[in-house]
Amino acid sequence: MEQLEYLFSTLLTKHVFMLFGTLAVLGAGAMIFSKNAVHSVIGFLLAMLSIAGAYLCLRAEFLAMAQILVYAGGIVVLFLFVVMLVEMTKYKERKIFQTQTPLALVVVLISAVTFLGVFLKTIFGKSAEAALTLKPELTADGFNAATHNVQAVSRGLFAEYLLPFEILSVILLVALVGAVVLAKSERG
């Protein structure tokens, strides 16, 4: 019984997170290396869902669910739509992508160096004394951020950071209007 207890607690705290992390990396790998675009989208979906699982292991339930709703449910569906409608099998279309290769290499190299720097700093750098908390005084009155995840987030959005939040939504609205204008002008 004791051993079982120990086994489950280590499994749940460490190995499940590792499992989701590995799955996410595998999904990302499948997305990049598969020849077929639809297979890439499935890999992407796997990566997104496993990242949501990893968030769950870190006890960020709201973030995990938002990840599933927004990325797995919205964005990847759009990708799938586009990929299914634009078939990339013809020679001409393949050629378009080959002309971008040198440019892409430069961009990838630059971003890889930057990311490596950040990773080195976070993994091998000096660890912070206290856990990083965003405005702890906001969550202190009344709710516990662990059990009232959503309430804490909404408090932040609608009480403390209302103006940036509203500005963001206006920017989104502008993008929407822009999309409508583009679609209209193309038709007429």
Add this chain to the structure above:
Amino acid sequence: MPTISLTQSLLISLIQCVLVVVFIFVVVPLTVFAERKVLGYLQQRLGSTRIAGSHTGLTGVLNRGMWTLGKVPVFSYFRGLPGLVGDVLKMLLKEDIVPAKADKFVFWIAPAISFVASVVVFATISFVPGTFFTFPHWVPVLGGLPVTGGIADVNVGLLWILGMATVGVYGIVLAGWASNSKYPLLGGLRSAAQMVSYEVPLTLSLLVPVLISGSLKFSEMSKAMALDVPIWAVFPQLFGFLIYLTCGFAETNRVPFDMPEAENELVAGFHTEYSGMKFGFFYLAEYVNMTVVSAMAAGFFLGGSWLLPFGLQGVINPYLTWLPSWLLTLLCEPHAAFFALKIIFLLFVFIWVRGTIPRYRYDQVMAVAWKYLIPLTLVNLVLAAAVRLAM
């Protein structure tokens, strides 16, 4: 309340999962059967009549007696029930055909995505608030421990349900694409556009319970919607319920909106090329999705595991205190059976509507979602906000 160790809680969760799966696999085949019979009676025919009952013996006497009275024999209501076993066997044993030019991997994984995404939704649905039952003391490891009414009644339950509902779209789209054939592709694209569109009014109509109860946890929402709302909150709930049900029909691809499988236009839509158990998974997923939509409607709008719908329970409860205690417990306390009964009633409504309303044209389906349902849900949301302000 005894303390529960991790092993015990895992075991209890496992038992809850098994119970939910049993519930699904009892309700789904019976819904399939009920669909045949109810549709039959709605269209003035007998529905499936093979097997069970005969012209001889006890059932024969009853059957012949009722025919002579000019009535449909009572046993014909249950005729065709054993045929369900035949259906399941046929699906399991039928040759599994994969088209030569299909994408094998995607063709294989699409039904799995569809089915899994529909079943895992049950994780956050709580059948009864608090304890469902307590293990008796003689049970080896779990003696005296309570089993809660939901597997994982987490504080983001609603978001989990909505998220998994969106993942279910992949099954249909990928099935349509992987079949490498015209009609399935058209059916898959149609249904994806339809489901993504109807997700918007569906979510907006579910924001009313969120707004009124101030929570995203299934049990808390269901409790708040049953007990803690004033009587004038009936109106936003009623509108919300009707809109939610409409969107639910569209989300599960049921009849007024069954675009993906419009037989006269698209053969059988996205599952034209599927056979055997792969098709069986799509079939199962459709019925499990219906159960999920019914469970959510029952939980949020029809009072969940309480008796009365639309928050009327909390309004009348104070007037019932004079009743004898056993009646009071029955009428005023939550019970899992009420929840199950509401689910079954809503499943009947699904079939009822299928027998009554003809299919929309595709452009009409999209127009209903974007031009009518979304503005209506927004108006309803404002109404609910007013109620919330007055509460």
